[in-house]
Amino acid sequence: MGFFDWLTKPNGLTLPDLSASYANTGIVSPWSDGELGKIVWSDVFGTTAQFITRAEAMTIPAVVKARSIFVALIATRPLRSFDAEVEVATQPEWLSRTDGSISPFHRMAWTLDDIFFHGASLWGVERDADGNITAAERCPIELWKTDASGRILVNDKAVDSESVIYIPGPSEGLLTMASRSLRGAAALETAWIARAQSPIPAIELHETVESGVTADEAKDVVAAWAQARKDPNGAIAFTPYSIQANALGSSSADLFVEGRNFTKLDVANFFALPAALLDGSLSTASLTYSTQEGKRNELLDYAVPYWAGAIEGRLSQDDVVPKGERVRFDFSDLLTPVNSPIGATQED
Template sequence: MLAVPTGRDVRAISATPAVAARFAADIDSGVLYGTPSLEDYIFGRLKISRAEALAVPAVKRARDLICGGIGQFPLILVGPDGKPVEWSLLSQPEAGVARSVSITRTVEDLLLSERAWWKTTHVGWHNRPAEVVRLDAETVTVQPKYVTYPEGTALVWPDVPGLIRIDSPNGGLLTASTAIKAYILLSRIALRAADGVPPVDWFEPADGADPIGIPEGDETQEEADARAIGELLDAWYAARQARITAYIPAALKYNRDGFDPEKLQLAEAREFAITEIARLTGIDAEDLSVSTTSRTYFNAQDRRRSRIEDVLGPYMTAIEGRLSLDDLTPHGYRVVFDTSSYLRLDDQAAASTDATLIGAKVLLPDEAREKRGLEPLGLPAPAPADRPELPAAAPADRPELPAVQEETSNA
């Protein structure tokens, strides 16, 4: 808050008699320095953009881990027989764009904007899409409508031919995250402090001065005060933009409530905002460079599996489910992500697993070599291990039926 006394110029301020100040105003720091205030973010007066969100290091890191992680998984079309089938849409959705980039950007739309949009540009296999172009989620003009039924109201999306909509199971971060907005504000405050702008400052009349506005024409005293304070602030703002320190008139006293260097960086507040972002995205806080005092131990593979199940899984399932619908794939086909390379074991564990599967006749040696990219040897399947035969089960002792029952049966 900035309490600023009125005054048209230095001469007018200095010439006034020494009485108490007649006017004061509370000026938001966002108005003074041209930056958004906290209330602008909290009450939604300023909508956060994708560029602003990705400028936050924690959001950028979470985006890379989630979207980039899913983008590296190949998409496979599985037929009714359980075998993979070639489909150009899954190998390269967009012309001139790598598949991993297209999927990464699609997941980014789901993460930030809640839904992603593809536009079909070519039709091929089974009269299904063979090539698409990803649309900017913020520019799509298709909007849902509320439809009323006797049982209630539903939000229904119109069916637009050639337009593929992929919905996120979670809300978009751009509209549901106060933590991102708070971090942006804290960063702005820290940057202003680095430029020499204090977080709180104000003017007050110097001893022996009573700065007020001088009415002109039909102006009232209140109108003159408002005009004078505006002129003063405009001159102060222009001087601050041109120089690090602005000139202070002799009739004014400048006050500032400064922070020490540690507080100026707002380290604790920004670290708390990062922790909130970690909770929003599901990413481990340590992956966003926030130290945690206690945690459950996981090895590398367990952490990867946990990340797929808890963080990546909802977005992957949404994409798999949408691409597997009958309007995109023939009935009986389904689209799945191949996560085998991401969850692969270390060499010793993989060799032990292959040996167990080969010994159980679940896997052939050549099949195990094929997984490792080796040429088949043409070896026969291993003979079953010699096992001692189980003794034949002895007949259970059964009591003979009474003769009277036999007679009754014969009768």
């Protein structure tokens, strides 16, 4: 049983240990052991960076929407093989079908997800006697990695380079290059939720006379106040003679309104998306007139090729399709002009 059989039908199969005989793929990841990443981030920020996780990133609404836009645009498009500019008559079946329980849509959706967040994806493939690919499945990101020498390890065991397709993305991945901004966005989401539950201004409960309140008793008083402020009538409170409630700061939503808007702009930049598609806007003074068609063109001209091109380029290599052929997503339904509902334009 090979790697592809294990990937599609695990059933407790054990991967062969190819450590000694592994043919080097030439893939060297500077992030494989994390040390280089620590050095670079320390040089930039003066400390070891705390990288955000995918789960945390997916709690940020702008990230979810950006991911959804690209999955909807790219994962739903069929893959086609071309020889020069002509579509190959007999298309490889694996381009449009999968053998496991995961559909081609989900294969591509999670391939994009891997590239968005981690900077690379991995497919397991099955080949015939001539070396042609007959089936392809995505390998879950948590199961594989690369070591310092460029070997691909699945469950910490090296696999044959002919049994996998390593798909590098156009960047290191958002969890690396956007980690600081995404952590700030996640913190902002947490902050405004906390403010919504306990509206500002912040309150200091100041003891005006010595009453011998212990630390535990003070914590109980603060907890009771915090709980009371979440009540619909939380704007009204009672304090005993010995405690004075002091408001700190003023009630302002600017930080959360503007901050969350700039989060959308940051996420749009990291995803190479037009900011308007995430409902983000620049300052009023710099707003320019734009149309839906203009945003659509910008998306298809710059954003989609940025992500789709990485997958197309890798699947067009000679170890995937015959020499001279190339693989492309079929965007013809998006790029072909739609006829006018009242017919073609004619001169009077």
